[in-house]
Amino acid sequence: MTQPTLRELENQGAFIDRHIGPNDQEIGQMLETLGFSTLEEMTDAIVPGKIKSTAGLELPSSMTEVDAIAKIRTVADRNKVYRSFIGQGYYGTHTPNVILRNVLENPAWYTAYTPYQAEISQGRLEALINFQTMCADLTGMEIANASLLDEGTAAAEAMTLAARSSKSKSERFFVSRNLHPQTIEVIRTRAEPLHIELIIGDDADAATADVFGAIFQYPDTNGVINDYRAVTEALHAKGALVIAAVDLLALTVIEAPGAWGADIAVGNTQRFGVPFGFGGPHAGFMACRDAYKRSMPGRLIGASIDAEGKPAYRLTLQTREQHIRREKATSNICTAQVLLAVMAAMYAVYHGPDGLRRIAQRTHRYAVLLATALRAKGLQVTDSYFDTIVVAGADESALRSAADQAGINLRHFGDGRIGIALDETANRTDIEALAALFGAQVADFDADVADAIPAFAVRKTEYLTHPVFNTHHSEHELLRYLRSLADKDLAMDRTMIPLGSCTMKLNATAEMIPITWPEFANIHPLAPASQAQGYKELIETLEAMLVEITGYDAVSLQPNSGAQGEYAGLLAIRAYHRSRGDDQRDICLIPDSAHGTNPASANLCGMKVVVTKTDANGNVDVEDIRANAEKYSDRLAAIMITYPSTHGVFEEDIVEICEIIHSHGGQVYTDGANMNALVGLAKPGKWGSDVSHLNLHKTFCIPHGGGGPGVGPCAVKSHLAPFLPRTFDSEGTVGMVSSASFGSASILPISWMYITLMGSEGLRRATQVALLNANYIAKRLAPHYKTLYTGRNGLVAHECILDLRALKDSSGVQAEDVAKRLIDFGFHAPTLSFPVANTLMVEPTESESLHELDRFIDAMIQIRDEIRMIENGELPRDDNPLINAPHTATMMVGEWSHSYSRELAVFPLESLKRQKYWSPVARVDNVYGDKNIMCSCLPLSAYTDQ
Template identity: 60%
Template structure:
């Protein structure tokens, strides 16, 4: 059996049955009928023929072998760390964690949400601030978001943002990318040179410790900035904060950074969980996801996403950030690292790291080598006039990579993996043979306050306890290892174990993003091959995998369009047309790219209103920069007017951005780069099998036609005028082997078969459910693309049963709900994907039909409108087994509705959660254990 046969759920007989149900003789006939001929591509992808799982692993082994694993002492925000095996095996390698979806359905996400609340608590405790979000994409984007947060929060009208010259260079590159389109002026200050603050500025960014390793007392500087009305961000190393005074204790308003060194592998730059924390008063401006504590229908504490869960959808072009995702899987790992080690364990690790740095500094000084700073945590910068390169080369011969600062300076960073042997080898590279004690270090800024005092950080230090805690949390969740997650627009298909395996190989996991090129040949081969395959699939000419989320791919694509227009002297082109149905991040990304959003209406069929489009183009022809359109449409339809749309925008001098969110309906049958688009971002965590991980990691490569290729993101450490949207040149490179393996094993025929099957399953579900729930939109021949929208609004109007009621009742039937109220309020968008077999599809269909029967019971008055299985859903085991039962329907209907397998029942851990209560009473750190007492 081929891998494609294992990836694609329905076998040949099942596909024949499904095709018959919708009236087609073959997949090709279905696709010919569904896809408009104007974009239909009848070629074959020029990709390698499918390899077996064993062949693919062997090829990846050969690629990995081209990477050279060394001891990295480069630092710059990336450090060697030991991932506890119990966390690696039971989180990173566990499908219960990595195949889960974003916790928009909190009742079936309590395990993930608790882990993220631990993460938020860890960050607030260590930074000394009051509220942290549930993670950011990396340190660079976290700091960039902090900058715009400061702009919103400061009352100063200045556009100047002051940045510490000792900031990590990759962070500075991302700041420059994000500042320029918004008209923000960055002003670098050299604190060692005594540079004065400008007269007016809205914010100040400080690195703590600095990129050079220097630990400075910033309290007076922060006070001076506050006196001028500015807000202050401190980019702090969390491990250092176990020994150093917290940013909140020296007056910082915002703290940002990364949690990578808390047990998350280097991965050539990612994925890693950034963090962002704020003082009291700024929490409602915090971008990204925020986990809060609310209560369920029984009054028991329960976790949920709070406040900004759907900010981009609600505020669109007025959104302050395009961040709609997080790095959940990596945040869970980092939080569990803190749980496993506890405050004393973390402090012991930090002390050991610092002691190695002290030994280096003292020995170098005793050996006649100048050390630049007297106060540091883990990084020592040494002055060796004219021989810095020779020192770095000498260390490399011992298998140790140091940072070459310039011709005269070398920087050495210690970490959790550093040993006395490493220290001795580094000293030998400097020509120093004896170790000596040091009297410098970070002691003047020593921390005295407590942190991680919640019992969770002192309860699970044994392997047994940790293992059981992780199992307990995963049991509270619903992921793809339990059943289908039929989410429209999100493409939740199973991620094969063979694809996942290489991620934890040392040759991929333990490579520093700024390692010498001689150490990274395997990664460069992997990246270039994958970018080439993606270009072939999409019909574009060039691809960059740097964006580490779909939102960042959007931004990168729009910045490429902006750069193109500017290169032609057309700086006045700044209008971005966006259909009213578009994903909310589109509008937010356009504003971040310095564009003005003009909304184009959709017609009654959900398609772009071509008359309104032509009117908007005519009105804005001189200033038109781009149009952003999702294809197939956000409504799950292959719009027939897409070629005309592209032509009209091009005729007016604009560029066409096709959002690749729905590429799962195109691969092998249509190529955006060939039917008129100029740029797309792709979601590797959707179409190309990188798992969602509970809401991240994602990868959002940007693909462009040749005329835009020079404007793709560049290496943040390379000089030049290019922009960087992530802190590492290849973004979340550590998970790219997943998509590489998927493409290698599927081959051109398998990819096309997957697309056809995805469209087949969606149309099968639509056909089976159409008589029970209206299917809102359809395209050619009454067909949908890879998803369909079920319209519950008439049901709600006539019975009072809401889309929320149906979504929560699906939990009782053992399903994750489809996408709720997007793109149309009061609807469910269903995307079955190609990886669900006929039995699972029929189980879902049966559940939806049974639920319609329950709705009919409410409509007939058999069950009261306010006391029925839908309004009370979901039902927990404790609710169903309570001594008293006063509902109008029996316990068996509540807990074991029609068709549910009693031997495999999933019980939600909490009842329906009161979201409004949680927003009114914002609690975003771990509640005391007493809160859960009955």
């Protein structure tokens, strides 16, 4: 036996085998099933030579988890964690440890997918309806959505909601100059391509402005609590809507905007237990009057009933959510931050209304004591405030030096004024240290001092009265509540999630560890650059990695979702054309098979969408593209195309399509949703594409977190680089698309770790195994289900579409029935009816082992056998395991009158007797839910009456 070398024993590439599911023997077995000898032979058969890279990635080799963690530790150590009292929408907070360990660090929560399959998402749906109830209660509104990306984008969404809902005919929108500056930036970016004229002025000016809506900060960016009742009445008299950008903690002690007449409330739930994270991810929110619920952006959780008549949660008004009016959209669906929304909701559940009020009162009292001490020193201080004071009259230069020596960050307005925003983390030592910076002393912490909240603003309305916010206040109770919710769901800690186009791969623990380190978590997004040198290194290194992987020349990490990345890329194209005097270029060609986000993003950029055809094989119709490019030659701005195609195929004509568009002066936007089929094999920036967004929460291992967090970097060729979104307080043609300069910065270490751990050879192998796994499934299922579209040599890319359309006529079974039946086998369904109705799109990713692939295949074969029983008359069309799926435990103990056995219902495979997932609810009634919309916590009677 040959002794291994020391180099082999060091096993620097060990992580590659941890990330990739099948081992070498299993890979060989699968290749044999497909008729190939090696991965390289298979790759050559699948990937067109026109696009295939001839050289490997110029990235370092893979390294061990221990070495990678040590390396990123040196990066983190370059950050300096100061006590930040900057405010401006971001505040220090304590993440309760029970939430830190059991939500943020728990794969049952962070590896879950968007809850499109309601039956296996009841836990996260309940958590989100808690979030909606929390936001609606605190803002005094009738309904709230299930989170948005951040406060700035929520404010921009509110502006467009007001534009389409207001009775005013005006095309102008009023923005208070006392909004947080980054929010004004994002609103400005969103308004310009939509031809909305902004009026930025003092709050009182809004009363006489001819506008369709107005937005105010409450309390404002200076900390002042203003009375907006009169200006709200004046705006309503003109048919305009009023938007309040609010602070939820302040709303526990100051009156809700709904009580003084606001129509829409937006904000950020960051201070409810979610760290600074250099800007994100944080869950924004929108709450509004009931009249606007059908126009509200983002996801909305509602209640319905299941087949047994029990209450069940679901995404309500799903048609509005899924299709987003396509080319007529004024919003986008990829606008959620579910994991952070769950954290914020559980923070409110844990503390309850009394606990939140106590935190708010303590924070306010500290602010009052500090203000009192500073006034005693002869300084000018804000009069009415909640937690933020502005100080004038200090020696700013000396103050900067003293604060830096003390490890404290304050807000400097640039005109001599100093802002100090206190928060939950403030204590007596902090107040003394802050006072000392100004040469002041806090005389008596327990002195009876008057509150600084004006009488008109004192909260009188109740909030968080539902039992869920008044029960789980001990750690034991919250721990068990979180466990009970997680037990209802299917996430990747239980099973593969074979969702086509969503790339649900391993989110390795080693990749996740750094995000909770204080050096990454506790940096304020507006901290001085000298304190964020570690972030600077991380961001620049990750950008360089992505440039090498994609073949583009520059990357912006600011977009905090895939849809935001699309938006940023199209804004760059628009700005590029305008810089060349081509203002008339406004046509965007989009194939009819595209993701719904594509036409929505184009519309938001002021472009006009022209839909192009796909051919009988599912490929984009090149001749139709050519015809439209010629027809709109003088106006052609761009084409948005997904590659590999939305149908899961490497199309042969992508280079020709790029040449056609370029010959007519347009730009090529390649949707990066399917990048997991390309890394290490082909680079879009090298085959003629000009811009792509990348889904770091797909290809690069940031977990989906139940439907967010997401990061959607925008990668461009050099001629578009000057038109990437500018960062805060910087110059640039295109404004900010997210509130923070680097978007969801605190989760960038995940992708940095993934690329570092895998190295050039690991990334390429991962892509090849992703192709292998998808083709293996298609091959094994070929005798039972037709693969709708294939590419060269009858092969698919990293996903395959199973065609179930013929089954409707032969058995009455539809794709949705198969999706629900898979729940009985313990599987999350593949992507349902996209991009073709009544199909299932399967993407297994490289992380699934042969055992898991075969388990899924066995389930799908058993389901096909059940369908054959219906086709043969052995099972009736109106009573069979598919149309009655999923089967709950309560069904098993009641009277059984079905045409099939209990055992077939719940143990269709012997393996399920060893490990069984029980759906917490039977099939959810979507029609009932849309007719009886209930979007806040259900009363206890809804459960006890059953």
